[in-house]
Amino acid sequence: PQRLRPDDQHILAGLQATIISCTENLERFRFNDAAKDLHEFVWRQFCDWYIEAAKSVFAGDDALASSQTNQIMHYVFARALQMLHPLIPFITEELWHGMGYGAAEDSIAFAAWPQKLPDLSTWGVSEATVAYVEQKHDLIRIGRTLRADYNIAPSVKVRYIIRPENKKIAALLVADRDSIAALLRVEALEIDAAFKPPRLMPNGLNKLGAIFMPLEELIDVSDATKRLSEQLEKANSDLAAVNKKLLNAAFMRKAPAEVIALQQSRQKELLEKGDKLRRLLAVLSGQES
Numbered sequence: 001p002q003r004l005r006p007d008d009q010h011i012l013a014g015l016q017a018t019i020i021s022c023t024e025n026l027e028r029f030r031f032n033d034a035a036k037d038l039h040e041f042v043w044r045q046f047c048d049w050y051i052e053a054a055k056s057v058f059a060g061d062d063a064l065a066s067s068q069t070n071q072i073m074h075y076v077f078a079r080a081l082q083m084l085h086p087l088i089p090f091i092t093e094e095l096w097h098g099m100g101y102g103a104a105e106d107s108i109a110f111a112a113w114p115q116k117l118p119d120l121s122t123w124g125v126s127e128a129t130v131a132y133v134e135q136k137h138d139l140i141r142i143g144r145t146l147r148a149d150y151n152i153a154p155s156v157k158v159r160y161i162i163r164p165e166n167k168k169i170a171a172l173l174v175a176d177r178d179s180i181a182a183l184l185r186v187e188a189l190e191i192d193a194a195f196k197p198p199r200l201m202p203n204g205l206n207k208l209g210a211i212f213m214p215l216e217e218l219i220d221v222s223d224a225t226k227r228l229s230e231q232l233e234k235a236n237s238d239l240a241a242v243n244k245k246l247l248n249a250a251f252m253r254k255a256p257a258e259v260i261a262l263q264q265s266r267q268k269e270l271l272e273k274g275d276k277l278r279r280l281l282a283v284l285s286g287q288e289s
Contacts, residue, residue, distance in 0.1 A: 012072065013125055031087065054073060056181070093107065132208075146211070150215065151227070158214075
């Protein structure tokens with residue numbers, strides 16, 4: 001087969017880890033832990049990330065890449081169904097037959113339990129690439145948060161600029177551009193190591209580099225400033241009320257420890273919220289310069 005895409009390597013590494021943990025948990029009758037592992041893998045890694053990224057491959061014109069991605073998707077899903085079967089037997093049996101993984105007279109209950117591969121590197125899976133994909137997912141989450149911060153609807157396609165941390169990362173991002181663009185739902189994606197924003201711009205940072213989201217034509221600056229200012233005023237008011245409680249000697253003496261801890265947690269949450277809102281407002285004020 002051709003060289004595995006980064007997303008393919010990541011899902012196979014995730015499958016390997018899940019086979020190991022799920023097998024151990026079921027053997028020790030830790031059904032709740034097995035269910036958590038499978039939920040994380042099937043719902044988060046496979047559905048949220050792998051299937052979404054695969055859509056750009058299927059929409060492309062590389063028939064070999066599309067075929068290989070399809071094979072990996074079925075390989076992973078079949079084994080996920082086998083691991084899920086002890087926990088949700090009926091629907092997994094239906095899906096097993098519906099996907100054509102077994103003959104009509106067969107049952108998933110008698111299929112061989114998934115075995116871990118002795119060495120993922122024989123499949124072309126690199127630890128460095130798997131780590132890169134983890135960071136890519138984090139960078140995409142940051143990009144999605146920038147959109148949410150300014151109330152930009154998920155249906156609206158935006159433009160992002162990624163400034164890579166170094167040349168090696170830049171090469172990885174350029175080769176992986178279609179996957180990143182699909183997961184970010186972009187109008188345009190630029191990867192520019194020399195990018196310097198002309199004005200204050202929504203951005204975030206991780207190990208791969210910085211991601212920027214230009215706001216031009218996306219929002220009404222006046223309306224957004226009003227909305228965020230109102231949220232900041234509310235956060236400040238709530239914080240003042242919490243501070244008043246925590247500075248009240250009688251409250252601190254009489255209140256149960258868990259109530260005090262709840263107020264302290266609320267205080268921290270409001271401080272962080274206020275800091276974030278002030279940063280967002282600072283970016284908006286920079287749009288008018």
